[in-house]
Amino acid sequence: MRHALHCTSLALALSMTLVACQARQGEGDAAPAKAATAAPKALPTRTVASQNGPVTVTTIASGLEHPWSVALLPEGGFLVTERPGRLRHVFADGAISAPITGVPQVWAEGQGGLLDVVLAPDFATSRKIFLSYAEPGPDGSAGTAVSSATLGDGALTDVKLFYRQEPKLVGPNHFGSRIVFDGKGHVFITQGERNDRPTAQKLDMLQGKLVRLNVDGSVPADNPFVGRKDARPEIWSYGHRNMQSLALDPRTGTVWEAEHGPKGGDEINIPQPGKNYGWPIITHGINYSGLKIPEAVGKEAPGMEQPYHVWEISPGLSGMAFLTAQPASKWDNSLFLGALADGSLIRLSLDGDKITGEERLLKDVGARIRDVRVSGDGKVYVLTDETDGKLLRLDPPNN
16 A cells, blocks of 8 residues: 655755755555655654653654654754665755665565665765665575665765675574664674564574674674674674664763664673574563473573663664763763664663663653654654654753
8 A cells, every 4th residue: 555645846945955855655656756845843852751851842844654764964963764765864954855765675574675874974975875774686585685885965875785684594584783883993783683583593694693793794802702603703692582773882882782682682682793682582572472482491591691670571672873972961871772663762871881761751642752862962763663763863851
């Protein structure tokens, strides 16, 4: 089924001239360019309560179809992925561009589609971005992939495959996927186990693994399984279920990861090289049917790591960002996670690496929170995962 919004033309006096459209299409359909639609002159705002005082929430843009990831552009504005396969430029005034051309073909079924977007470390000079997505394969199969590209005026050029999950499997679930640069010349990529539980423990398969590559796509010589004939050299850690959260702690340079449990047992890990994080052998959750996970032996087993933090009732984690180095903010030293099932933005208070408290924000919005990012000035940006998805900005309470 296809729902279309009729858009009216309007010239946009902006540095990049792109036409905007709020399009509604069935998942998996390609999105044609539409005429521009006017952004509101004043962005709507509201005030919501928090443990530390009132928070101003501004709706920057709406009409995004199942937006999955947002990247903050240094010149202002945003790049936003829509899961059906569209990449859009959202301007600071709320105008939404037509789909940027040149996006790789995606497999937009179930949980698959166009997923993460991140800027390369040298984006300011190279204009290079990275996209993760479900890549189609033979006989209805698919797998997580990452491509790099150069962002131009309404188009991607020099699109190159950077990483491909192998082998591809049939099924619509558990693609991951987030991308993080560690500031040391490496890039980490999360994936799901494609809802095929045993793959997470198989070192000759890339499902259910956190992988680490050099920024040129090669395998680092110090990856833990380099040289082993029975293991993929890209693997950093394994035994993961469906990792949709990944962030670099700017205070320490440490990578944190969060993943969906089954029914119960969402968890945060600080993944160490070569370590086994247990899925599906150990878990705090059960099957959605209410039955035990068939492979599970309990919540712990020899040689398998315990979660750094666990939720016995799954909030449905997606998106993760640190807010640090903001002494004027009452949210300084916080870790934010989007919650899909709980329909909230989770804020964890940190004392160093120690989690000292939790609050849940935006519950009254009534939407699944898919992604969260923090700007250099301490503003928090979130995406709501809906057919009429929104990009929101939260101004934290100040001291």
